[in-house]
Amino acid sequence: MKGINIFLADGFEDVEALCTCDVLRRGGACVRLVSISGNREVESSHGVRVLADCLLDDLDASHEGTSRGDFMIFPGGMPGTRNLACCSALMSLMQEHYDASGSLAAICAAPGLVLGQLRSLEGVSFTCFDGFEQLPVSKGAAFLRKACVVSDRIITGRSAGHAQAFGLEILRSVAGSETASDVEHSMNLDTI
Numbered sequence: 001m002k003g004i005n006i007f008l009a010d011g012f013e014d015v016e017a018l019c020t021c022d023v024l025r026r027g028g029a030c031v032r033l034v035s036i037s038g039n040r041e042v043e044s045s046h047g048v049r050v051l052a053d054c055l056l057d058d059l060d061a062s063h064e065g066t067s068r069g070d071f072m073i074f075p076g077g078m079p080g081t082r083n084l085a086c087c088s089a090l091m092s093l094m095q096e097h098y099d100a101s102g103s104l105a106a107i108c109a110a111p112g113l114v115l116g117q118l119r120s121l122e123g124v125s126f127t128c129f130d131g132f133e134q135l136p137v138s139k140g141a142a143f144l145r146k147a148c149v150v151s152d153r154i155i156t157g158r159s160a161g162h163a164q165a166f167g168l169e170i171l172r173s174v175a176g177s178e179t180a181s182d183v184e185h186s187m188n189l190d191t192i
Helices: 014-026 080-085 088-099 134-138 160-175 177-186
Strands: 004-008 031-035 041-043 049-051 071-074 103-107 148-151 154-157
Touching: 004 014, 014 031, 014 103, 014 160, 014 177, 031 041, 071 088, 071 160, 088 103, 103 160, 148 160, 154 160, 160 177
Parallel strands: 004 031, 004 071, 071 103, 103 154
Antiparallel strands: 041 049, 148 154
């Protein structure tokens, strides 16, 4: 599957989804918000209603030409993360995308509950919200308590408080360090 897609389920964490989208779009990345339900309107865990760009069923599921610049991104939030992990079509698409050399990014509970659905995470380093690390660790991943971890084609973020860093790491991967630094500067994040 080509492109950069952020997958939304009812109960998603507002900051983790929308801040990530904002950072990527500031850097010129073409990002789609994708609803996994049959409705483009998705409600966040804090009651904010967002109109997704498209539905999961609208995506071209072909993996021909997929590369590391093509991202599937999963925000955390409850019950949104559980809703993502329970969507068998999405979990199959994620495994196929990763097998086809595509990249994955997940933050907060999503590295544990969503990325933990991959067949193997042997040799992968990751971070997540405390308490959600068990499944990836059981599949060979190493848990690190850091704001953001880049491990080859998998980028993970710890929590909503690290959403900007998470978005910048994804942007760095797709658009390069200079673009990520420009966005970081434009958001006045480099002066803290």
